[in-house]
Amino acid sequence: MSNRKRKKAFFSFILSVAGLLILLAIVAPAFAPKDPLATDFAHVLKGPSSKYPFGTDQVGRCIYSRILYGARVSLGMTFLLLMLIFTLGLAIGMVAGMSGGIIDTMIMRITDTVLSFPDTVFAIAIVGILGPGIRNTIFALSVVWWTKYARLTRVLVMGIKNSEYIHAAKMAGAGKLKLITHYIFPNILSSLIVQLALDIGGMMLAIAGLSFLGLGVQSPTPEWGNMLNEGRAYMQTAPWLLIYPGLAIFTVVAIFNVLGDTARDVLDPKHV
Amino acid sequence: MMDDNIILELKGVSKRFKDHEGKYFQAVNNVNIQLAKGECIGIVGESGCGKSTLARIVSHLTDLDEGRMIFNGKDVTGLQGELLRRYYKSVQMIFQDPIGTFSPRMKIGTYLMEPFRNFKIMDKGRAGKYAEELLGMVGLSKDYMRKYPNELSGGQLQRVVIARAMGLKPDIIICDECTSALDVSIQQQIIQLLLELKEKTNFSSIFITHDLALAESICDRIYVMYLGEIIEMFESQNIIRDAKHPYTKMLLDSVFSVKKFENQMRPTATKINGVEKVKGCVFSPRCPEACEICREKAPEVKVMHNGSKVLCHIC
Numbered sequence: 001m002s003n004r005k006r007k008k009a010f011f012s013f014i015l016s017v018a019g020l021l022i023l024l025a026i027v028a029p030a031f032a033p034k035d036p037l038a039t040d041f042a043h044v045l046k047g048p049s050s051k052y053p054f055g056t057d058q059v060g061r062c063i064y065s066r067i068l069y070g071a072r073v074s075l076g077m078t079f080l081l082l083m084l085i086f087t088l089g090l091a092i093g094m095v096a097g098m099s100g101g102i103i104d105t106m107i108m109r110i111t112d113t114v115l116s117f118p119d120t121v122f123a124i125a126i127v128g129i130l131g132p133g134i135r136n137t138i139f140a141l142s143v144v145w146w147t148k149y150a151r152l153t154r155v156l157v158m159g160i161k162n163s164e165y166i167h168a169a170k171m172a173g174a175g176k177l178k179l180i181t182h183y184i185f186p187n188i189l190s191s192l193i194v195q196l197a198l199d200i201g202g203m204m205l206a207i208a209g210l211s212f213l214g215l216g217v218q219s220p221t222p223e224w225g226n227m228l229n230e231g232r233a234y235m236q237t238a239p240w241l242l243i244y245p246g247l248a249i250f251t252v253v254a255i256f257n258v259l260g261d262t263a264r265d266v267l268d269p270k271h272v
Numbered sequence: 273m274m275d276d277n278i279i280l281e282l283k284g285v286s287k288r289f290k291d292h293e294g295k296y297f298q299a300v301n302n303v304n305i306q307l308a309k310g311e312c313i314g315i316v317g318e319s320g321c322g323k324s325t326l327a328r329i330v331s332h333l334t335d336l337d338e339g340r341m342i343f344n345g346k347d348v349t350g351l352q353g354e355l356l357r358r359y360y361k362s363v364q365m366i367f368q369d370p371i372g373t374f375s376p377r378m379k380i381g382t383y384l385m386e387p388f389r390n391f392k393i394m395d396k397g398r399a400g401k402y403a404e405e406l407l408g409m410v411g412l413s414k415d416y417m418r419k420y421p422n423e424l425s426g427g428q429l430q431r432v433v434i435a436r437a438m439g440l441k442p443d444i445i446i447c448d449e450c451t452s453a454l455d456v457s458i459q460q461q462i463i464q465l466l467l468e469l470k471e472k473t474n475f476s477s478i479f480i481t482h483d484l485a486l487a488e489s490i491c492d493r494i495y496v497m498y499l500g501e502i503i504e505m506f507e508s509q510n511i512i513r514d515a516k517h518p519y520t521k522m523l524l525d526s527v528f529s530v531k532k533f534e535n536q537m538r539p540t541a542t543k544i545n546g547v548e549k550v551k552g553c554v555f556s557p558r559c560p561e562a563c564e565i566c567r568e569k570a571p572e573v574k575v576m577h578n579g580s581k582v583l584c585h586i587c
Contacts, residue, residue, distance in 0.1 A: 164367050164369060164373050165374055167367075168433075169386065171331060171333075171363075171364060172386045172387040172390055173361065173391045174386065175390070182375075183378070186378070187376060187377055
C-alpha cells in the first residue's frame with residue numbers, strides 16, 4: 001500500500017513538473033528577454049553571456065528566447081497531434097470493435113497497410129509530397145500514428161463488448177450509443193490515456209526529427225529540431241547552438257516519458 | 273395449468289455452437305418449457321448441460337437456432353431494436369458473478385438508476401429517490417449510492433442486482449446460478465430475500481442451478497436438463513417419489529449420500545462431451561440401467577399419472 005502511495009506521490013510530482021513546462025510554454029513571452037526573431041549582427045555566434053544567457057546564433061538571435069518560444073511550438077504541435085490521433089483512432093477503433101465482421105476486417109486491413117510502412121519514413125514521404133510546413137507535418141504524423149490507437153481501442157472494445165456488465169446494461173435498456181458513452185468509453189479510457197502519456201515523448205521526437213530534416217517547422221519560426229538543424233554547421237566553433245536545444249529536447253522528452261511510465265503504474269489497474 | 277395463465281413458453285428451442293475446429297456442439301436441443309404467471313420453475317443440471325445457454329436464450333442475449341419463444345401470447349423469437357428493449361423491461365436476469373455485472377467505473381447509484389432513465393420511466397431526481405428505496409428494500413443503506421462496485425462484497429452486490437431487477441417490476445426474473453459465487457451463509461440470505469420479494473410482488477421466475485436440493489426448496493416445478501435436453505419434469509413437492517429418470521436419481525443420490533461416493537463416480541467416467549452425436553438416449557452412455565433399446569432409439573416424452581414428464585424408455 002505504501003508503495004502505491006509513493007507511486008501516486010511521484011506521479012503527482014511529475015505531473016506538476018509537466019504542467020509547469022506547459023505553463024512555461026504558454027507564458028514564454030513573459031520570461032523571454034528578447035524577441036526570438038530579432039537579429040543582432042553585433043553579437044553573432046557569441047557564447048553565453050549576461051546579455052544572452054545561452055549565447056547567440058549565426059544571425060545574432062537570442063538562443064534562450066528562441067528555446068522558450070520553441071517550447072510553445074513543440075508542445076503545441078505535440079498536443080494538437082495527440083488530440084487528432086486520439087479522436088481519429090478512438091472513433092475508427094470503436095467502429096471496428098463494435099461492428100465486427102466485414103467492416104472490422106476492412107478497417108483492420110487498412111491499418112495493417114499503414115503499419116507495414118516504417119513510420120518515420122512514411123511521414124517523410126507524405127511531407128515530401130505535400131511540401132514542408134507545420135500543417136503538413138501534423139497531417140503526415142497523424143496518418144502514421146492513428147493506427148496504434150485504432151488497434152488499441154478495437155482490442156479493448158472487443159475485450160469488454162461481451163462482458164457480463166454490458167449484457168446487464170443491455171437488459172437495463174441501454175441503447176448502442178449509451179453503451180459506448182456510459183459503459184465502454186469510461187472503461188477503456190485509462191488504458192488509452194496511459195498510451196497517450198507514453199507517446200508524448202515519441203511524438204515530440206518525431207516532430208523535432210522532421211523539423212531537423214528541414215521538413216517540419218520552417219525558419220525563422222523557433223523550434224528545437226529546426227534550431228538543431230540550423231546550428232549543425234557551427235558544431236565545432238559554437239557548440240551552444242546545439243547543446244541548449246538538444247538539452248531542451250532531452251529534458252522535455254525524458255519528463256514526458258517518465259510521466260507516461262508512472263501514469264501506467266497509477267492509472268492502469270492491471271499493473272497495480 | 274390453464275393455457276391463458278402461461279406467461280412464457282419455449283417450443284422446441286435448439287441452439288448449437290460451432291467450435292474452433294468447425295464441429296458443432298449442441299448446447300440446447302428441442303427444449304419445451306412452460307412458465308405460468310407467478311410460478312417459479314427450476315432448471316437443474318450439471319455444468320455444461322446447457323442451462324446457462326437456455327437462460328441466455330430466454331433473456332435474448334443469445335439467439336436461438338430453432339424453435340419459438342412465446343411471451344404473454346406474443347411470439348418474441350428473434351426480437352430486435354425497440355421491441356427487444358421493451359421485452360427487457362419485463363424480463364430481467366440476475367447473473368452468476370455479481371462483480372462482473374457491474375461496470376467498474378460506475379457508481380452503485382448510477383447503476384440502480386440506469387433502467388428507469390433508459391426506459392424513460394422517471395426523471396433523474398425521482399429515479400434517485402426510487403433507487404434509495406430499492407436499496408432499502410434489499411436491506412442496504414442509501415450511503416451505498418455513492419460507492420463503487422469494488423467497495424462492496426459479493427453478497428451486497430447481488431442484493432443491488434436484485435434491487436434493480438425488482439425495481440422494474442418485471443414479469444419474469446431469471447436467476448442464473450445467482451448464489452453459486454457466494455458464501456454458503458450469504459447464499460441463504462439471498463435466497464431468503466428472493467423468497468420474501470416473491471411473496472410481495474408475485475413475479476414468475478426461472479431458477480437455474482446445479483443444486484437439486486436448493487431447487488426443491490424454492491421452485492414449484494423442476495426441469496432436469498442433461499446434455500441440452502430436458503429429460504424430466506416434475507412438481508417439486510415430493511421429489512424423491514416423483515423423480516423417475518435414472519439421471520435425476522443420480523443427482524439425488526449425490527445430494528443425500530456421501531458413503532456411496534465411489535459407486536456414483538463410476539458412471540461419470542464415461543461422460544461424453546456432446547460433440548459426438550449419441551445414438552439413442554443421450555444419457556445411455558452413463559446410465560446404470562441402460563439396456564439395448566436405450567442405445568438404439570431416442571426415447572419419447574412420457575407423461576406420468578401425476579403430471580410429470582420423463583424422457584426415458586425404462587421409467
